[in-house]
Amino acid sequence: MTAKHRIAIAGASGRMGHMLIEAIRASDDCQLAGALDVAASPAIGNDAAAFTGLASGITVTADIAAGVKAAQVLIDFTRPEGTLAHLAVCRAHGVNAVIGTTGFSDTQKAEIAAAARDIAIVMAPNMSVGVNVTFKLLEMAARAMATGYDIEIIEAHHRHKVDAPSGTALKMGEVVAGALGRDLKQCAVYARDGITGERDPSTIGFSAIRGGDIVGDHTVLFAGIGERIEITHKSSSRTTYAQGSLRAVRFLAGHRSGLFDMFDVLQLR
Numbered sequence: 001m002t003a004k005h006r007i008a009i010a011g012a013s014g015r016m017g018h019m020l021i022e023a024i025r026a027s028d029d030c031q032l033a034g035a036l037d038v039a040a041s042p043a044i045g046n047d048a049a050a051f052t053g054l055a056s057g058i059t060v061t062a063d064i065a066a067g068v069k070a071a072q073v074l075i076d077f078t079r080p081e082g083t084l085a086h087l088a089v090c091r092a093h094g095v096n097a098v099i100g101t102t103g104f105s106d107t108q109k110a111e112i113a114a115a116a117r118d119i120a121i122v123m124a125p126n127m128s129v130g131v132n133v134t135f136k137l138l139e140m141a142a143r144a145m146a147t148g149y150d151i152e153i154i155e156a157h158h159r160h161k162v163d164a165p166s167g168t169a170l171k172m173g174e175v176v177a178g179a180l181g182r183d184l185k186q187c188a189v190y191a192r193d194g195i196t197g198e199r200d201p202s203t204i205g206f207s208a209i210r211g212g213d214i215v216g217d218h219t220v221l222f223a224g225i226g227e228r229i230e231i232t233h234k235s236s237s238r239t240t241y242a243q244g245s246l247r248a249v250r251f252l253a254g255h256r257s258g259l260f261d262m263f264d265v266l267q268l269r
Contacts (some may be wrong), residue, residue: 005249008034008071008095010086012060013043016077016100016238018051022241025049025056030246034074035060036086042112055078064089071095073249077241079162080104084111091115096255099123100241102167116259120252124262125167127244131218132262135175135234138220142179149222149229150199151176156209157218164208165190172220173204176179 007024008059012035035048039062046268049056061067064086064132068074074090076083076102090097099112102125112123126132142151153176155169165173170184178185182202189205199205214234221228235241245263251265 002029003049004029005246005253006031006033006070006072007021007249008032008036008068008074009048010036010067010074010076010082011078013037013041014077016241017052019238019242020075020077020245021049021056021226022052023239023246025052025054030249032056032058033071034058034067034069036062036064036074038062039214065093068093068095073098073252074227075245075249076101078099080108084108087112087121088116090219091118094119097122097253098127099253100125100127100245102170103114103163113259116257118257120255120258120260122248122252122260122262124248125171126216127246127248127262128233128235128240129247129262129266130240131233131235132266132268134218134231135263136169137231138172138175139179141220141222141229142176145222145224146180147266149224150202150205152205152207152221152223154207154209154219154221156211158212158213158215159210161210164210165206166208166216166218168216168218169208170204172218173206175222176220176229177204207234234246 009017009020024032035058037043037060043060047055047059073096075098078089080103084100096119153172155166155167173184187203189203219230219232221230248265
């Protein structure tokens with residue numbers, strides 16, 4: 001029998017943590033090997049799968065080293081500061097990482113790149129297979145509509161999301177800007193209010209909606225004269241992120257170091 005991928009989960013008691021634990025338990029080739037959460041979490045000391053009514057034998061802990069010691073890979077969808085703390089321990093113990101956390105600063109991204117010299121990391125703002133195929137479609141569309149089209153990115157998420165625009169929306173902007181030979185930092189417009197004047201055709205606009213329990217909707221609008229093209233991805237469940245994360249885990253099994261993204265995992269280059 002082929003050995004299973006041993007996976008630790010950061011933020012094990014959160015919505016995404018629960019979804020990942022369920023996906024691992026339903027998988028034939030993965031097993032839960034560790035569960036992390038913040039010290040203040042009421043889940044500390046409990047079985048990581050208690051929410052399912054079944055026992056996993058894995059206890060939720062705030063001790064990072066203890067949480068990853070039996071794992072080959074850590075999956076992390078937490079906050080930037082927490083992810084970096086987890087990553088430092090993973091690096092020290094030779095544990096690979098799948099990072100779905102968003103909101104990293106350039107300095108923090110550089111820290112992750114440095115860690116990838118010693119361990120293998122898949123980092124992507126969205127682990128969904130469909131979203132990453134959407135990125136590829138946007139690349140093609142942007143090249144074909146490089147002139148004569150205004151580009152706007154609209155995203156909607158649940159009321160609990162703490163960053164805006166979403167990491168996925170920013171990645172969409174980066175993909176489009178890259179295909180057009182532009183720098184998103186120079187052409188992005190994140191807010192409009194008052195007398196703004198005519199729209200600069202070289203800009204890429206962003207709009208963020210927050211409300212209810214929206215898992216994640218993203219639309220890139222190419223608005224031309226006489227026509228509009230909209231490329232949209234809508235998530236109705238976090239299951240897609242969990243399944244994409246497990247595909248990333250399987251990809252990392254063949255790597256000891258390096259920084260990768262979902263285009264590498266899905267062979268979309």
